[in-house]
Amino acid sequence: MNAPASDPRMSVSAEEIKRYNALAATWWDPKGPMWPLHRLNALRVPFVVEAVSEHFGLKTSQAPLKGLTVLDIGCGAGLLSEAMARAGAVVTAVDPAQRNIAIAMEHAAAEDLAIEYIHGDIDSVAHRQFDVVLNMEVVEHVENLDAFMASCGACVAGGGVQIVATLNRNFKSWLFAIIGGEYVLRWLPKGTHQWRKFVTPEETRRMLTAAGLTPLKSAGVAVNPFTRSYSLTDDTSVNYMIVAARHD
Structure with missing residues (x-):
């Protein structure tokens, strides 16, 4: 992504890209600073597979997403992308942090997974369409x-x-998320999140609807600070996921 940080077309700031470039080497270490994402990934992968399978009426237990095209936006070093590829999907993944993409490509090659990784932002794939678009923690x-x-x-x-x-x-x-996760428990590096950028479920639904999509269902994500485990809940007051579909 070559546009300067002041370019209004940019979706992610240069400061954010710099932060994730610095963390890139630790992405695949389940005990390193990215461990919360590994735990979260264990929850969101079955949620995504179930939601997509339900929507498309897929019944296969092995390679349940076989043949579907998936776009993983803000893919990091590929945790979710690889899970989708293992589920049989044809995966394209984009991320503005160049080191993330380099590590993702290296890891996928070592795992013999054919994933199309692109260094860039959403504009890099603006001319393409996919069966599934994943916009997770972005x-x-x-x-x-x-x-x-x-x-x-x-x-x-x-x-x-x-x-x-x-x-x-x-x-x-x-x-x-900020005081507890970054300062008290120190599960995430300080500065990982900016509260002003958090988005309410109502705002997310509004933007999905404006893009021609129909919100179908939502789920909250709960975190147990003692076991460091994640679980689905009806409470969307902190973390949440929304599934939306295009019916045209």
């Missing part, structure tokens, strides 16, 4: 959110789905 890092979500929605093919996972914006999310 929107809370985006500067121009309405434009970004419109571009993400445009990448969803007719009959396809987009799944968004992010953080709600309220006092509880500030207390739990």
Whole structure:
């Protein structure tokens, strides 16, 4: 991504890209600073597979997403991308942090997984459409959110789905995700999140609808600070996921 940080088309700031470039080498270490993402991935992968399988009426237990095209936006070093490829999907993944993409490509090659990795932002695939668009733990890092979500929605093919996972914006999310997660428990590096960029479920649904998608269902994500485990819940006050579909 070659545009300067002041370019209004950019969806992620240069500071965010620099932070994730610095963390790139630790991405695949389940005991390193990215361990919360590994735990979260263990929860979101079956959620995504189940939601997509249900939407497309897929019944196969082995390679349940076989033949579906999947776009993983803000893929990092490929945790979710690899899981989708192992489920049989044809995966394209984009990330603005160049070191993330380099490590993702190296890891996928070592695992003999054919994943198309692209160093860039959503504009890098703006001319393409996919059966499934995954927008997971990304929107809370985006500067121009309405434009970004419109571009993400445009990448969803007719009959396809987009799944968004992010953080709600309220006092509880500030207390739990930032004060608790970054300063008290120190599960995440300080500065990982900016509360002003958190997005309420209502705002997410509005942007999905504006992009021509119909929100279908949502789920909250709960974190147990004692066991460091993640679980699905009806409570969307902190972390949440929304599934939306394009019916045209």
